[in-house]
Amino acid sequence: xxxxxxxxxxxxxxxxxxxxxxxxxxxxxxxxxxxxxxxxxxxxxxxxxxxxxxxxxxxxxxxxxxxxxxxxxxxxxxxxxxxxxxxxxxx
Amino acid sequence: xxxxxxxxxxxxxxxxxxxxxxxxxxxxxxxxxxxxxxxxxxxxxxxxxxxxxxxxxxxxxxxxxxxxxxxxxxxxxxxxxxxxxxxxxxx
DNA sequence: TAAAAATACTCCATAGGTATTTTAT
DNA sequence: ATAAAATACCTATGGAGTATTTTTA
Numbered sequence: 001x002x003x004x005x006x007x008x009x010x011x012x013x014x015x016x017x018x019x020x021x022x023x024x025x026x027x028x029x030x031x032x033x034x035x036x037x038x039x040x041x042x043x044x045x046x047x048x049x050x051x052x053x054x055x056x057x058x059x060x061x062x063x064x065x066x067x068x069x070x071x072x073x074x075x076x077x078x079x080x081x082x083x084x085x086x087x088x089x090x091x
Numbered sequence: 092x093x094x095x096x097x098x099x100x101x102x103x104x105x106x107x108x109x110x111x112x113x114x115x116x117x118x119x120x121x122x123x124x125x126x127x128x129x130x131x132x133x134x135x136x137x138x139x140x141x142x143x144x145x146x147x148x149x150x151x152x153x154x155x156x157x158x159x160x161x162x163x164x165x166x167x168x169x170x171x172x173x174x175x176x177x178x179x180x181x182x
Numbered sequence: 183t184a185a186a187a188a189t190a191c192t193c194c195a196t197a198g199g200t201a202t203t204t205t206a207t
Numbered sequence: 208a209t210a211a212a213a214t215a216c217c218t219a220t221g222g223a224g225t226a227t228t229t230t231t232a
Contacts, residue, residue: 001099002169004092005197020211032198034213039197045177055206056211063176070172074165078093081161085154086136096222111186123223125187130222146231147186189228196220203214 002043004078006036007071010048013037014068017058040067093134095169097127098162101139104128105159108149131158 013022013033023033041048048064060068104113104124114124132139139155151159 001095002172003197004095008092018211019213029199030212031200031214035197038213044173051212052206058212067172067176070168070175074168074172077161077165077168081093081158081165082135084161085158094222109186110188120224121187122189122225125189126222129188142187143231149187183232185230185232187229187231189226191224191226193222193224195222197218198220199216199218201214201216204212206211207209 002074003036003039004075006040008075009033009036010040010067011071011075013049013058014060014064018056019058093165094127094130095166097131099166100124100127101131101162102159102166104140104149105151105155110149 009022009026009028012026013019016022016025019033019037020030022028023030026033028036037048044063044067046063046067047061048067049058050061050064051058100113100117100119103117104110107113107116110124110128111121113119114121117124119127128139135154135158137154137158138152139158140149141152141155142149
């Protein structure tokens with residue numbers, strides 16, 4: 001099942017088109033960002049980025065582009081769920 | 092951040108109104124289902140179930156009812172994301 | 183006393199880190 | 208030479224289990 005934290009990392013990587021910069025921005029190690037994206041790709045059964053191996057620029061695959069829209073949607077919904085539920089007594 | 096697997100367990104518990112039966116249905120241990128729900132409650136900062144302690148019936152709190160709608164929505168979206176992305180070449 | 187949730191542990195998978203390697207630029 | 212992604216390896220957190228306890232019906 002998808003990991004929302006990893007989806008969030010995916011958004012940053014897609015925005016910056018750079019694993020290392022995304023790692024710095026998010027306070028993760030570069031290798032961990034690589035792993036998070038690999039986990040997503042394995043979970044989805046599709047590559048998210050087209051990487052000329054060791055190239056300095058990465059690009060979304062078409063699967064990546066599709067996933068980007070779902071990732072934004074899922075994360076927005078997660079935030080709404082949080083704010084809708086949090087801090088209320090619940091009785 | 093919310094754990095989608097735990098949300099899925101939450102749906103089953105809410106449907107059956109019984110942790111033990113939900114555990115059996117899902118192939119988890121009873122104690123693990125308790126833990127999953129506790130994790131969700133901690134993450135959300137709200138109780139999801141009104142449990143007369145050790146009573147034989149549990150009921151959703153109002154926060155739980157709100158969360159139930161979001162959980163269904165999030166999980167449906169997760170499935171759509173999967174099916175939209177999986178099995179395509181991605182190029 | 184039976185059924186059900188909580189609790190106390192134990193174990194292991196995996197998320198995360200550091201260091202290094204590989205490869206284009 | 209440098210920047211960047213991948214890889215190897217290690218550690219720690221937390222997800223999951225078993226066994227037990229607590230409590231109500």
